Amino acid sequence: MIAWVDEFRSTLAQFVSTEARIGISAALVALAVGVAVFLAPRVVTRLSTLFRTRVLQHSRVPDAVTDVAWLFPATILVRSLQFAVFVGVSVSLLFLWGFSSLASEVVVVVGKAIPNIARLGVTFVLVAGGLVGTNILESKLESYARNVDHINAHQEGIVFRVLQLVVLLAVGLATLTVWDFEIGSLLVGAGFLGIVVGMAARQTLGSLIAGFVLMFSRPFELGDWVQIDDAEGIVTDITIINTRLSNADGETVVFPNDRVTNAKITNRTKRNRLRLRIDVGIDYEADIERAETVAETALSGLTFVEEVPKPQVMPTTFGDSAIGLQLRFWITNPSAPRRAQAKAEVLRSVKTAFDDAGIKIPYPQRELLARQEAAGFKVRHEKRSPTESQPQSPQSND
Numbered sequence: 001m002i003a004w005v006d007e008f009r010s011t012l013a014q015f016v017s018t019e020a021r022i023g024i025s026a027a028l029v030a031l032a033v034g035v036a037v038f039l040a041p042r043v044v045t046r047l048s049t050l051f052r053t054r055v056l057q058h059s060r061v062p063d064a065v066t067d068v069a070w071l072f073p074a075t076i077l078v079r080s081l082q083f084a085v086f087v088g089v090s091v092s093l094l095f096l097w098g099f100s101s102l103a104s105e106v107v108v109v110v111g112k113a114i115p116n117i118a119r120l121g122v123t124f125v126l127v128a129g130g131l132v133g134t135n136i137l138e139s140k141l142e143s144y145a146r147n148v149d150h151i152n153a154h155q156e157g158i159v160f161r162v163l164q165l166v167v168l169l170a171v172g173l174a175t176l177t178v179w180d181f182e183i184g185s186l187l188v189g190a191g192f193l194g195i196v197v198g199m200a201a202r203q204t205l206g207s208l209i210a211g212f213v214l215m216f217s218r219p220f221e222l223g224d225w226v227q228i229d230d231a232e233g234i235v236t237d238i239t240i241i242n243t244r245l246s247n248a249d250g251e252t253v254v255f256p257n258d259r260v261t262n263a264k265i266t267n268r269t270k271r272n273r274l275r276l277r278i279d280v281g282i283d284y285e286a287d288i289e290r291a292e293t294v295a296e297t298a299l300s301g302l303t304f305v306e307e308v309p310k311p312q313v314m315p316t317t318f319g320d321s322a323i324g325l326q327l328r329f330w331i332t333n334p335s336a337p338r339r340a341q342a343k344a345e346v347l348r349s350v351k352t353a354f355d356d357a358g359i360k361i362p363y364p365q366r367e368l369l370a371r372q373e374a375a376g377f378k379v380r381h382e383k384r385s386p387t388e389s390q391p392q393s394p395q396s397n398d
Contacts, residue, residue, distance in 0.1 A: 025093055032089040040081040122178050130171035134164045158215050158240060210257035211240030219265045225335050227266040228255055248336040274334035278346055281322025283360040288315055291359050298353035299329055304342035306330040321364045
């Protein structure tokens with residue numbers, strides 16, 4: 001038994017008379033009531049006030065933490081102090097009235113429980129510190145991301161999740177250490193489990209690694225209009241596992257990140273402008289330069305076509321039925337709806353301009369010519385006789 005317990009018991013054993021024991025008991029009970037009912041709540045309230053004003057309202061602590069009331073559990077502390085006072089007074093009364101064996105057993109039980117209570121307290125402090133730490137990291141990361149241009153929302157989210165995972169993992173390992181767990185054997189088991197999981201989920205792990213690759217390479221961001229292989233749409237979500245696109249038909253296309261990293265990616269909004277091309281044919285009898293001038297005039301002053309860079313009209317091909325012209329023009333804030341609207345506007349304007357200028361857009365046509373050595377085509381106007389129209393039967397040789 002602890003030495004101070006023996007000394008305390010010997011001190012109380014000096015009071016042998018009933019009157020003295022009653023007086024000491026009343027004093028202990030009064031002291032316990034005063035401490036538990038009046039002193040403990042006031043002390044905890046004062047500590048809570050100091051904690052909130054000096055810790056939670058500190059300039060380095062984000063404002064979001066100030067509303068977290070459970071970081072200082074005043075009620076739990078008050079009840080814990082009251083319980084400790086009750087146990088102490090009960091043990092003292094047992095020693096005072098000669099129940100030393102029972103009091104000793106209570107002291108032994110309390111002595112064994114104190115380390116576990118201390119471990120619970122340390123565990124609570126670690127968990128609370130981890131949560132506060134992640135809040136501070138999130139605030140600092142958001143502040144840093146607002147002041148720089150090389151971190152987007154997707155990267156900020158992934159970095160925060162990684163930092164949060166690291167903090168929680170450190171808190172978990174520290175908690176296991178406090179409770180005397182064998183971390184070495186746990187890590188060995190986790191290693192074998194990681195091998196098994198890695199072999200069973202190779203594709204998922206590949207997508208996970210590809211998600212980090214996309215985070216640092218940044219071929220596109222949220223809201224970009226991209227084409228991945230044969231699918232195009234607006235990037236609506238980028239996770240560490242997959243990437244989601246929303247196409248012009250309202251469909252959601254989901255790509256695993258490992259496929260995205262190996263695919264051909266076309267980002268149409270990276271530079272906030274896009275050049276479009278439309279092919280049109282003019283008749284071989286038309287004046288090409290005049291047709292170019294008419295088309296360029298038709299491309300100016302349109303709602304969706306940009307004046308700078310200037311639209312261009314270039315002859316491109318000698319077609320079977322027409323000379324091909326290519327209309328080249330730029331649009332800003334590119335998207336699938338704006339592309340469709342711009343092409344429709346250009347088609348209407350150029351068709352109207354060609355009609356007004358008398359420039360023909362020919363239908364597909366074919367010219368048939370006979371070879372010179374065949375003396376051209378001969379059209380027979382005379383009518384065949386019935387005997388000529390019928391095939392002759394072969395004669396039999398007798």
